[in-house]
Amino acid sequence: MVSSPLDVLVRKLESIGPLSKDEQKAIYALPLSIRSVPEHQDVVHDGDRPTQSCVVLEGFLCRYKQLPDGTRQIHSIHVPGDMPDLQSLHLNVMDHGLATLTASKVAFIPHAALRKLMSEQPRVSDALWRDILVDAAIFREWIVNVGAREAYARLAHLLCELFLKLRAVGLSQDFTFQLPITQAELADATGLSTVHVNRSVMHLRSAGLITWERGECKIENWDELKRVAMFDPTYLHLNGEAKAA
Amino acid sequence: MVSSPLDVLVRKLESIGPLSKDEQKAIYALPLSIRSVPEHQDVVHDGDRPTQSCVVLEGFLCRYKQLPDGTRQIHSIHVPGDMPDLQSLHLNVMDHGLATLTASKVAFIPHAALRKLMSEQPRVSDALWRDILVDAAIFREWIVNVGAREAYARLAHLLCELFLKLRAVGLSQDFTFQLPITQAELADATGLSTVHVNRSVMHLRSAGLITWERGECKIENWDELKRVAMFDPTYLHLNGEAKAA
DNA sequence: CGATCCTTTGAGCGAACTCAACTCGGGTGG
DNA sequence: CCACCCGAGTTGAGTTCGCTCAAAGGATCG
Known part of the structure; x- marks a missing residue:
């Protein structure tokens, strides 16, 4: 039994639908850059044009918008296994911010690697899309x-x-x-x-x-x-x- | 210049990103069953397991949930060109209802035909995904x-x-x-x-x-x-x- | 030409807000 | 080691935004 930082992502995806060993291996093979982020800090800013997407490994994050009058509305809370800015793969510009609620550990995956994975592993691609659709359902x-x-x-x-x-x-x-x-x-x-x-x-x-x-x-x-x-x-x-x- | 019921869908998709003539033709070639729906009527029910997705051709639709205490919350309003239940392609069960606000004309496309289109026309696939992601942004x-x-x-x-x-x-x-x-x-x-x-x-x-x-x-x-x-x-x-x- | 649905208006009420003060626990520096 | 400080939680008091209930005007349509 291997242990990978992305175990929690695999668990998350499998909570929506099963993955084969090969598909899991392809996920584990993704290139990662892991970063520890202190609490209450932006991981991605509103207006950014990300070239990578992130996976929450530890901690709590949130997506939010800040209105001109100062009010902040959080529109999702993210926990380990979530990929809170997966949509940046298809929407170039961030229309909201992504910030830590607590000190967190986050893995960044280049869009190119994700695209390659999704084209080579259609069922993983499906799982990621389902994840995005569940996000929308939330x-x-x-x-x-x-x-x-x-x-x-x-x-x-x-x-x-x-x-x-x-x-x-x-x-x-x-x-x-x-x-x-x-x-x-x-x-x-x-x-x-x-x-x-x-x-x-x-x-x-x-x-x-x-x-x-x-x-x-x-x-x-x-x-x-x-x-x-x-x-x-x-x-x-x-x-x-x-x-x- | 051909005129197709799906013109409005093409216009909608092109409002997010351009499509080539070939891609447009592939969309026009989709098998349709067109239905006129009176106002205030469900097009898809909460709990359904659709085998087709729909395109709004004319009229206004909404997606909504009804709570046990009777309140109804509408969470999106759909206009011609929208595909309000595209997510049913990947999420089997509807977690909300889709209803007409006004008398409407709706085109139904079998999931199988959509899957075929999306696998044969990757850029159309991208456009549809972008559409879903914009939906989520809304x-x-x-x-x-x-x-x-x-x-x-x-x-x-x-x-x-x-x-x-x-x-x-x-x-x-x-x-x-x-x-x-x-x-x-x-x-x-x-x-x-x-x-x-x-x-x-x-x-x-x-x-x-x-x-x-x-x-x-x-x-x-x-x-x-x-x-x-x-x-x-x-x-x-x-x-x-x-x-x- | 009712019948019905929608909009409009009035009046009173209540859920949630603001402002403000006080408590508590943990951290930090003198 | 203790004083203090700061952020978070808690509580009180008064206010307000939006709600409910109710009824009166329009519009639209058999």
């Missing part, structure tokens, strides 16, 4: 989240999603996962104020749905959390085994 | 819209986007375009109540930014509308000529 659900759910349910939904994403790559046991981000960042992700995020988190705690201390979050009542979140995991398009709760 | 902007903009700016932004999308396929002259949808539908798209949409629309009118009568909308002050909307068209990834305002 965006859709986030529109629903910020547009249609009240604060309490909105927070609950975000936690449901993060939990399943992390578990799919083996980063959660017993309904427990690392959540080393601030409430202000949750606020930017949910379109709420920090104060109101705090009140909603307190409410989730007092309702016995979660605990969250020192960056570790535990879901204490998964069924009830899903219910108040109106959470339907279909949009994550996880395969069977990953889906079973 | 989702991201909608997250920002419902999450970070106040009602007035939110409506303004939606109008800016619709205008540019319609103009890109030749469906707008002189800042005028058909907008035959109800305020209740705008409410579902913006995460606002109908009443508040109405007040915001009235405000846009009284500020001299738009007129909107009998399904026809005219932008009276494009610069100011863009400004109040905090509208930056980068995310639409339109090519140069289409971008020029």
Whole structure:
């Protein structure tokens, strides 16, 4: 059993659909440049024209836009295994920023190597495309989240999603996962104020749905959390085994 | 000059990047089944497993989700030239519905024919992928819209986007375009109540930014509308000529 | 020429916001 | 080793944006 920095990427892709040993090997053979990035720092800037795409190896990243009036809206949170700027392969210019939420380790892969891989390994290509499409499905659900759910349910939904994403790559046991981000960042992700995020988190705690201390979050009542979140995991398009709760 | 029902699709794809005559011919050669759909009717249901994808030829469609509590959130509005369920090519199950907002004409293309086209015409394949990626970019902007903009700016932004999308396929002259949808539908798209949409629309009118009568909308002050909307068209990834305002 | 759907307006309410202060824990330097 | 400092979390009070409920005008169409 080989161990590669890209194991987590393979696990992620396999959470959507299986890959053969050969296909996995082709992924492991990708040329990488690995970089450690401190917290709260841009990995890719809005307006950049990247020539490589990145894979999250460790830590949490987010994609965001900053409006002229100063508000920042986070529109996705990325965990190990994600490729948050894969779209730069086809869209030349970044229409948003990509930043670390926590100190992270990120692998960069030149576009040329990715294109070569995708043309030589059509099933890997399919897997990457599916990944992008699931990403888009998550965006859709986030529109629903910020547009249609009240604060309490909105927070609950975000936690449901993060939990399943992390578990799919083996980063959660017993309904427990690392959540080393601030409430202000949750606020930017949910379109709420920090104060109101705090009140909603307190409410989730007092309702016995979660605990969250020192960056570790535990879901204490998964069924009830899903219910108040109106959470339907279909949009994550996880395969069977990953889906079973 | 041939005229094909898919002209509008070619125009749409060319608004993102050019296509050769051969590539256009390959698109025109796609097998179609064209269907007229009355207003307010599902074209594809949530949970479906489509074996074909569709192209909007005439009318307005939307993608939406319905929550258990009854609220409907629209997460995209589609105009002629759009392929609103292209993702079903790679994601088997629909995680949302696709419905007409107005009486529409829709062309269905079997997945098999699309796959064949995409394998034989790599540049058409690229164009379709770019289309999907622009779609995802629009989702991201909608997250920002419902999450970070106040009602007035939110409506303004939606109008800016619709205008540019319609103009890109030749469906707008002189800042005028058909907008035959109800305020209740705008409410579902913006995460606002109908009443508040109405007040915001009235405000846009009284500020001299738009007129909107009998399904026809005219932008009276494009610069100011863009400004109040905090509208930056980068995310639409339109090519140069289409971008020029 | 009702019937119906959409828009418009009024009034009161409530969820979420802002501003501000206080707490707590961890880090840092004197 | 302790004082302090800073960022994050927490809590209170007042405000506001957007919501609900309700009803009155248009438009459109059998």
